[in-house]
Amino acid sequence: MKSYKIIIADDHKMFLDGLLSILKGKPEYTIILTANTGKNIAKYLDINNADEPVDLVITDVNMPDMNGIELNKHIKTYHKKVKTLVVSMLHDAQTIQTLTQDQVDGYVPKNAEKEELLKAIESILNGDKYFSQSIKDVYLKGMFSNEQNLMNSLSKREREVLKLIAQELTTQEIADELFLSKHTIESYRKNLISKLEVRNLAGLTKYAIKMGLVED
Amino acid sequence: MKSYKIIIADDHKMFLDGLLSILKGKPEYTIILTANTGKNIAKYLDINNADEPVDLVITDVNMPDMNGIELNKHIKTYHKKVKTLVVSMLHDAQTIQTLTQDQVDGYVPKNAEKEELLKAIESILNGDKYFSQSIKDVYLKGMFSNEQNLMNSLSKREREVLKLIAQELTTQEIADELFLSKHTIESYRKNLISKLEVRNLAGLTKYAIKMGLVED
DNA sequence: TTATGCCTCACGGAAAACGGGGTATACCAC
DNA sequence: GTGGTATACCCCGTTTTCCGTGAGGCATAA
Secondary structure, X not given: OOOEEEEEEOOOHHHHHHHHHHHHOOOOEEEEEEEOOHHHHHHHHHHHOOOOOOOEEEEOOOOOOOOHHHHHHHHHHHOOOOEEEEEEOOOOHHHHHHXXXXXXXXXXXXXXXXXXXXXXXXHHHOOOOEEOHHHHHHHHHHHHOHHHHHHHOOOHHXXXXXXXXXXXXXXXXXXXXXXXXXXXXXXXXXXXXXXXXXXXXXXXXXXXXXXXXOOO | OOOEEEEEEOOOHHHHHHHHHHHHOOOOEEEEEEEOOHHHHHHHHHHHOOOOOOOEEEEOOOOOOOOHHHHHHHHHHHOXXXXXXXXXXXOOHHHHHHHHHOOOOEEEEOOOOHHHHHHHHHHHHOOOOEEOHHHHHHXXXXXXXXXXXXXXXXXXXXXXXXXXXXXXXXXXXXXXXXXXXXHHHHHHHHHHHHHOOOOOHHHHHHHHHHOOOOOO
16 A cells, blocks of 8 residues: 655644644555754755655745745755645745745645645645635735735835835935935835825835835 | 643644644643633633632633633633643743733743643643743843833833824824924934934834834 | 836925924922 | 933924926837
């Protein structure tokens, strides 16, 4: 009888225990490796996957060293036949979008029932994709949200200026930084305020933070 | 043989499974209830705790309806003999401080080894407190951080003005809102920029967000 | 080829922010 | 009762933001 080879990456030990206890009772699945960072998984695959192909990697998003997003990208670049399932508590549209663009095979939130997790694993090993309803909801909501649309309507230069504004630089300093005229930066600021429908610098700053252009 | 009565609250099903599988092998612990929100736990205790006292409640912080902070407060107010242990991935100093002020008995991060979790449970049931080293680190770092000190150095009025500034109101609008002179608000803004060691509105806005004075 | 969008720069004027003072009352603690 | 702090207010001068408008170059897509 064939048993699928599965690898799990999660830096939450207790969660790992939970996953293991769920999959322990299933002889059709063999956990061949667990790790608390993507780096070890990537290394393992680079060395061993050619000889002993892995069927599925289950991974968290937030991990030290190499997170789930990078791990997924690595796998889909260098080990295309290995399926990936993300299990995470994070639900921001940006992350989900990045993962789907990188050909992730599934995404299940950590608060899902174990039945759903098993269903996801089964589907993916069957060659299908599996995304929980809540993930699809977040994704769609994110894609059609004002913020995202507005963000996409900004040019690269505008984003750059916005970032520097939120970093507390004055117009003159931004101009120096980008080797542009002060007037140019003023134009960008104006356009940003107009495009993003905010009232002033405070609004721009909040927006930049929301979009993750600056920390805090 | 006495078996301690334990209740667990966590809205992450898989994590719950992990915890259960860890505690299943221990006959000295009996899980009498699990829930995905604090509300149910609080209700249960209000009704049954007098007849059948519970020894320990293990709870996550982030939960719908009633979170771990509120649950802990409820328990420590109305069921003082029930011990509480928080197990969460959240590590912000503010949360930890609130919990300790509310007499929580322990705090362990979710990425802890299960040995540490068992040690924490044992210590707490023994009447001791248990906080993981990483939690203590965050707490201390938070208490001695510039941000927290600066925040505490602000008066109520200053916080109020800061909040309105971050909400994109102009000086004049804030003055109208608080029935104060425009000059007064200008003074407050000046003092805030000086006290918080930022350069301009953008800095104030970022600070207000970091301190949770405004959403986003 | 026109059109569209982006990037760049500019002028002018009103409004607001910024920086550095100062005054005054009240309350609380030492 | 002196010092510290929170509160509230004021003046002045400079800088920056905010807002409208316009315009040239440049790439690319219709």
